[in-house]
Amino acid sequence: xxxxxxxxxxxMLYLLAALLGGAVKxxxxxxxxxxxxxxxxxxxxxxxxxxxxxxxxxxxxxxPVFGALVLSFIATLFVTAKTVELxxxxx
Amino acid sequence: xxxxxxxxxxxxxxxxxxxxxxxxxxxxxxxxxxIITVAFILRWLDVPYGSYxxxxxxxxxxxxxxxxxxxxxxxxxxxxxxxxxxxITLGTTVGGTVAILSAFYTAKYLGGSEDVLLSIxxxxxxxxxxxxxxxxxxxxxxxxxxxxxxTGILGNAIGVELLGVFRVKDRIARGLAMGVSSHxxxxxx
Numbered sequence: 001x002x003x004x005x006x007x008x009x010x011x012m013l014y015l016l017a018a019l020l021g022g023a024v025k026x027x028x029x030x031x032x033x034x035x036x037x038x039x040x041x042x043x044x045x046x047x048x049x050x051x052x053x054x055x056x057x058x059x060x061x062x063x064p065v066f067g068a069l070v071l072s073f074i075a076t077l078f079v080t081a082k083t084v085e086l087x088x089x090x091x
Numbered sequence: 092x093x094x095x096x097x098x099x100x101x102x103x104x105x106x107x108x109x110x111x112x113x114x115x116x117x118x119x120x121x122x123x124x125x126i127i128t129v130a131f132i133l134r135w136l137d138v139p140y141g142s143y144x145x146x147x148x149x150x151x152x153x154x155x156x157x158x159x160x161x162x163x164x165x166x167x168x169x170x171x172x173x174x175x176x177x178x179i180t181l182g183t184t185v186g187g188t189v190a191i192l193s194a195f196y197t198a199k200y201l202g203g204s205e206d207v208l209l210s211i212x213x214x215x216x217x218x219x220x221x222x223x224x225x226x227x228x229x230x231x232x233x234x235x236x237x238x239x240x241x242t243g244i245l246g247n248a249i250g251v252e253l254l255g256v257f258r259v260k261d262r263i264a265r266g267l268a269m270g271v272s273s274h275x276x277x278x279x280x
């Protein structure tokens with residue numbers, strides 16, 4: 001399994017480091033970055049439409065897919081909330 | 092290159108965003124409704140996915156710089172992040188591990204195929220990053236995109252109620268639990 005990090009995430013970490021270190025001023029990138037972040041959801045549509053290519057697979061795999069989505073959501077919500085509460089929370 | 096794909100995507104998304112702005116419910120999620128509508132129109136007009144992507148692909152390309160841009164909201168929120176560093180570090184590490192492993196092994200136990208397992212593992216991070224991870228893992232990015240959006244809708248639909256069932260009252264615990272389990276598509280709990 002290849003566990004390397006996507007290039008865009010490395011780019012985000014570089015930009016964050018540059019902002020924290022003062023090499024890049026917030027004003028230089030703020031408007032452009034917020035334009036990208038605000039309009040990000042429209043960019044998910046073309047890859048999402050690609051699902052039409054996999055409808056057959058999805059039909060055969062409906063039980064593992066929906067079982068995993070629901071169960072994993074509930075487990076993650078519960079474990080994260082309890083972990084944070086045990087750590088101290090907002091007090 | 093015909094601009095059909097990108098025009099169709101933008102028009103459909105605009106219409107559903109307007110509807111969502113008025114209703115604000117989880118079942119008017121404009122991204123999911125746009126994906127379904129565009130998919131139906133392509134099938135109806137007999138347009139193959141490849142020729143749709145020849146112009147709509149530019150939107151997918153913009154995901155890279157969009158992810159880099161996420162550094163700005165993180166930087167602006169650094170005060171809060173620093174104040175709750177311990178909670179955030181532990182919550183995201185433990186919660187993120189549970190998210191990946193529970194999705195992977197539940198799907199595996201229920202008979203999921205290898206490409207489904209690799210596509211569902213990154214479903215609890217934000218769509219743009221999940222697509223990148225899915226590509227790296229050898230999953231199917233299109234499936235991952237839809238799984239992430241469905242996860243976000245799940246959080247929106249039942250997340251706040253479930254936190255009540257689990258008797259979680261702390262503000263930071265609620266916010267982090269929602270963020271880790273179903274990423275950014277959720278209201279402040």
